[in-house]
Amino acid sequence: GNSVTQMEGPVTLSEEAFLTINCTYTATGYPSLFWYVQYPGEGLQLLLKATKADDKGSNKGFEATYRKETTSFHLEKGSVQVSDSAVYFCALSDPTDSSYKLIFGSGTRLLVRP
Amino acid sequence: NAGVTQTPKFRVLKTGQSMTLLCAQDMNHEYMYWYRQDPGMGLRLIHYSVGEGTTAKGEVPDGYNVSRLKKQNFLLGLESAAPSQTSVYFCASSAGLAGRQETQYFGPGTRLLVL
Numbered sequence: 540g541n542s543v544t545q546m547e548g549p550v551t552l553s554e555e556a557f558l559t560i561n562c563t564y565t566a567t568g569y570p571s572l573f574w575y576v577q578y579p580g581e582g583l584q585l586l587l588k589a590t591k592a593d594d595k596g597s598n599k600g601f602e603a604t605y606r607k608e609t610t611s612f613h614l615e616k617g618s619v620q621v622s623d624s625a626v627y628f629c630a631l632s633d634p635t636d637s638s639y640k641l642i643f644g645s646g647t648r649l650l651v652r653p
Numbered sequence: 654n655a656g657v658t659q660t661p662k663f664r665v666l667k668t669g670q671s672m673t674l675l676c677a678q679d680m681n682h683e684y685m686y687w688y689r690q691d692p693g694m695g696l697r698l699i700h701y702s703v704g705e706g707t708t709a710k711g712e713v714p715d716g717y718n719v720s721r722l723k724k725q726n727f728l729l730g731l732e733s734a735a736p737s738q739t740s741v742y743f744c745a746s747s748a749g750l751a752g753r754q755e756t757q758y759f760g761p762g763t764r765l766l767v768l
Contacts (some may be wrong), residue, residue: 543695575759580761581761582657582760582761582762583696583743584759585757585758588756638684638701638703638709639747639755640686640701640711641686641696641757643695643696644695645693645694646695
């Protein structure tokens, strides 16, 4: 079945450091891929998405490229801020599944120190 | 627009008690979902609905029931709560248009503690 694997957290960085959060997936077809972010005490918000191979999603300085050859969708940001401290979830959606449900990774907590 | 709202925000139940969680969306979305979030496990789908009057089981449906009597509301019921149902529950909605990967919009969550 379809699944998503994320790197274990927490990830602790100093402000302005470079961020990478790894995400790999297993899917039978050609899924769409998402990164959601959850700030403390809040629900999940879509951060970025990509719907086909080699697409790059980007938002708020974050980027992720859909790599079919390595089945990966790693999240990157060149210079993190304290306000980026949150839990980040990688997810996929199977376009052949009429429910459009999301399959999530376990989440990676990011803590950015001033 | 309020987006997706959930009621209540927090609840404590005793084992065997029942309760209903309410989710409401004002975006005229067809699809609605209930997930539970547990430490180290991400979010798992409980039940979902692809339109008013329809419901379907997700990954972890046991112990839960749902109803979608109105398009804007999606109710999650626990008939006899168990400690294993202690979790944070999130509702989400999406337009769910055929052939497109629609974004899901999430509510703020309901934290449930079953003693």
